[in-house]
Amino acid sequence: MSLPKRTFVRPPTAQEAVLRELRDAIISGAIAPGTQLLQEEVAEQFGVSRVPVREALRILEGEGHLTHTAQRGYYVTALDIDDLVEIYRLRQLLESAAVRHTAGRLTEANLTVMRELIEKIDEAGAADDIGGIARANRDFHFVLIDSPGQARLVRLIHQLWDVSSPYRSHYFAGKENRERLQKEHRAILRAATAGDTEKVIELLDLHRRNAIAELAAALSEQPS
Amino acid sequence: MSLPKRTFVRPPTAQEAVLRELRDAIISGAIAPGTQLLQEEVAEQFGVSRVPVREALRILEGEGHLTHTAQRGYYVTALDIDDLVEIYRLRQLLESAAVRHTAGRLTEANLTVMRELIEKIDEAGAADDIGGIARANRDFHFVLIDSPGQARLVRLIHQLWDVSSPYRSHYFAGKENRERLQKEHRAILRAATAGDTEKVIELLDLHRRNAIAELAAALSEQPS
DNA sequence: AGTACGGACTATGTATACATGATACGTGAC
DNA sequence: GTCACGTATCATGTATACATAGTCCGTACT
Numbered sequence: 001m002s003l004p005k006r007t008f009v010r011p012p013t014a015q016e017a018v019l020r021e022l023r024d025a026i027i028s029g030a031i032a033p034g035t036q037l038l039q040e041e042v043a044e045q046f047g048v049s050r051v052p053v054r055e056a057l058r059i060l061e062g063e064g065h066l067t068h069t070a071q072r073g074y075y076v077t078a079l080d081i082d083d084l085v086e087i088y089r090l091r092q093l094l095e096s097a098a099v100r101h102t103a104g105r106l107t108e109a110n111l112t113v114m115r116e117l118i119e120k121i122d123e124a125g126a127a128d129d130i131g132g133i134a135r136a137n138r139d140f141h142f143v144l145i146d147s148p149g150q151a152r153l154v155r156l157i158h159q160l161w162d163v164s165s166p167y168r169s170h171y172f173a174g175k176e177n178r179e180r181l182q183k184e185h186r187a188i189l190r191a192a193t194a195g196d197t198e199k200v201i202e203l204l205d206l207h208r209r210n211a212i213a214e215l216a217a218a219l220s221e222q223p224s
Numbered sequence: 225m226s227l228p229k230r231t232f233v234r235p236p237t238a239q240e241a242v243l244r245e246l247r248d249a250i251i252s253g254a255i256a257p258g259t260q261l262l263q264e265e266v267a268e269q270f271g272v273s274r275v276p277v278r279e280a281l282r283i284l285e286g287e288g289h290l291t292h293t294a295q296r297g298y299y300v301t302a303l304d305i306d307d308l309v310e311i312y313r314l315r316q317l318l319e320s321a322a323v324r325h326t327a328g329r330l331t332e333a334n335l336t337v338m339r340e341l342i343e344k345i346d347e348a349g350a351a352d353d354i355g356g357i358a359r360a361n362r363d364f365h366f367v368l369i370d371s372p373g374q375a376r377l378v379r380l381i382h383q384l385w386d387v388s389s390p391y392r393s394h395y396f397a398g399k400e401n402r403e404r405l406q407k408e409h410r411a412i413l414r415a416a417t418a419g420d421t422e423k424v425i426e427l428l429d430l431h432r433r434n435a436i437a438e439l440a441a442a443l444s445e446q447p448s
Numbered sequence: 449a450g451t452a453c454g455g456a457c458t459a460t461g462t463a464t465a466c467a468t469g470a471t472a473c474g475t476g477a478c
Numbered sequence: 479g480t481c482a483c484g485t486a487t488c489a490t491g492t493a494t495a496c497a498t499a500g501t502c503c504g505t506a507c508t
Contacts, residue, residue, distance in 0.1 A: 013294050013461065039490070049463045051275065054491090055282050062286030070237050071469055071490060086376050093321055152310050156380065237491065263460070273493045278461090295460060295499055451508080461498070468491070476483085 014048045019056040021046065026065045026076055028131055029166035033078035037066070064163045079167060081216050087164050088212045094157050095145060096201050102147040103197040111193055114143050118185050125178050133172045134165065140185060144192065144200065170218050171211060180210065238272045243280040245270065250289045250300055252355060253390035257302035261290065288387045303391060305440050311388050312436045318381050319369060320425050326371040327421040335417055338367050342409050349402050357396045358389065364409060368416065368424065392435070394442050401438060408434070 022042070025031045043053045057074050060066045066074045079087075117140040124132030138161060146154050171177050184207045191199040246266070249255045267277045281298050284290045290298045303311075341364040348356030362385060370378050395401050408431045415423040 015461080016294070050490090051462060051464095055279060058279050058282045059286055062283055070240070073489070082373070083376070086374060090377060090380070093317060097317055149306070150310060152307070153314060156314075239491080274460090275492055275494095279491095297460070449508105451506105453506085454504090456501105456503090458501080459498105460500090461496105463496075464494090466491105466493075468489105470489085471487085473486085474484090476481105478479105478481085 014046075014052040015055045015059075018042070018046050018048065018053055019059055022056060022060060023063075023065065023162075026060070027162055027165040028134075029169045031076055033076050033166055035076045037074045037076065039073075063159060077163065079164065081219050084164060084167060084212060084215055084219070087160050088208050091157065091160050092205060092208055094153060094160070095141075095204060098145040098147075098150060098153050098157060099201055099204065100197060101150055102144055103192060103200055104195075105147060106144075106192060110143050111189070114140055114189050114192065117143070118182065118189065121178075121182060121185070125182075130169055130172050133178070134169060137172070137181070144188075144204075167215055167219070168211070171214055174214075177214060181207075184210070238270075238276040239279045239283075242266070242270050242272065242277055243283055246280060246284060247287075247289065247386075250284070251386055251389040252358075253393045255300055257300050257390055259300045261298045261300065263297075287383060301387065303388070305443050308388060308391060308439055308443070309436060311384050312432055315381065315384050316429060316432060318377060318384070319365075319428060322369040322371075322374060322377050322381060323425055323428065324421060325374055326368055327416060327424055328419075329371060330368075330416060334367050335413070338364055338413050338416065341367070342406065342413065345402075345406060345409070349406075354393055354396050357402070358393060361396070361405070368412075368428075391439055391443070395435060395438055398438075404434065405431075 022031075022037075031037075037057065039050045039053050039057070042057075043050045046053070057066060057068070061068045061074065065077055067077050068074050117136045120136040121133055121140070124130075124136060141161075142154075142158075145157055172181075184203065188200055188203045188207065191203055246255075246261075255261075261281065263274045263277050263281070266281075267274045270277070281290060281292070285292045285298065289301055291301050292298050341360050344360040345357055345364070348354075348360060365385075366378075366382075369381055396405075408427065412424055412427045412431070415427055
């Protein structure tokens with residue numbers, strides 16, 4: 001049983017397919033916050049009936065991506081500044097704990113991956129590939145966060161990243177933002193390489209504060 | 225428009241009704257962890273079709289109460305010791321932050337409520353009303369946790385309480401446990417009344433450590 | 449005897465059809 | 479002209495019916 005290794009994802013259940021696609025669309029910002037999702041439209045778009053669509057919508061609601069009112073429908077969750085601030089505060093709390101648990105166990109391989117991801121961000125930036133930046137950036141951070149024995153914690157952090165993701169994309173669009181971002185990433189990598197966990201945490205705090213400051217500024221300009 | 229005030233909860237949508245009932249049953253431990261839930265059985269039990277049942281199940285899955293595998297069905301989530309330890313660790317992290325935000329703003333009314341809830345626990349204890357203890361205990365703690373401006377944080381903490389709830393019930397069954405619990409509650413109330421936030425947090429940490437130690441002991445006896 | 453194949457059964461997944469509740473617009477009365 | 483009521487329309491909520499995947503058990507073959 002050794003076929004050529006290939007990532008083979010057979011079309012899962014229809015719910016799951018719809019779920020993935022919709023989640024991607026929301027996280028990437030392709031569907032703007034505040035948009036109403038009509039079950040029938042979504043169903044037609046994916047060529048399935050409304051039943052699997054409804055279940056996917058429920059899951060997305062649970063994840064915080066959608067807001068639902070009975071008999072009123074689903075809307076892509078729109079966040080205000082206060083929400084974003086709370087999310088970043090929670091991230092600070094949870095990520096600090098996660099990093100404190102993980103950073104001591106970083107392998108040489110982990111560090112190499114981080115180095116490569118920094119380059120990937122540069123490349124994606126040069127190509128103006130916002131989605132690519134977002135993915136590489138996320139991967140970079142989760143090298144520091146993800147470690148066995150704290151699956152729940154990691155999952156919570158993932159969700160916080162997800163719900164704030166559509167707003168973060170704006171951040172990556174600005175060239176000055178990207179430059180500062182990368183400068184900070186390199187500093188974080190240096191501290192991680194040196195094994196200075198508390199320094200890493202401190203730099204991450206700064207990293208987040210800079211980001212939320214930008215987000216707040218951007219959001220107050222066009223209060224949707 | 226002033227009819228006699230009555231808590232009028234008209235039967236909401238079927239999904240929601242099923243959702244509430246099932247969630248209660250799981251949280252209270254009426255449905256044991258590990259149990260498989262068959263869609264048809266649940267549907268029949270509530271007198272609805274499988275469609276609203278499926279949606280309720282999906283939501284419960286998102287909340288962590290159920291575990292789902294495609295084509296295999298839903299099972300009430302069973303936790304092992306490691307899970308419980310992680311949950312309590314997360315509670316410590318999140319509740320400390322929440323209390324730090326709330327404790328300074330406690331009103332006289334809040335303190336009175338806490339005092340009454342301690343008595344309520346005593347009464348429920350005398351009547352061997354485990355469910356009553358659980359509810360009053362939970363309310364007591366959330367007086368210290370719930371305050372405006374941190375809705376997300378509070379929601380996360382609620383979920384952590386919920387998923388570990390069926391296991392906590394065992395804890396309330398032991399008389400020695402209840403006595404220690406109340407002693408700790410009174411100490412917490414005293415510190416809160418004195419306005420000593422850090423002391424409150426410290427006592428809560430101890431409170432949790434005692435609980436998880438008992439839970440771990442109980443769980444290792446009958447590893448399900 | 450052990451294993452492998454195949455078929456029947458069961459529960460889940462999906463589609464279609466119907467019911468119900470909500471919103472919007474128009475009409476009438478004050 | 480404004481407000482209130484009623485009705486039409488549409489999206490959501492629910493039920494029934496069908497399709498499909500997974501499991502279990504029996505049989506046949508090695």
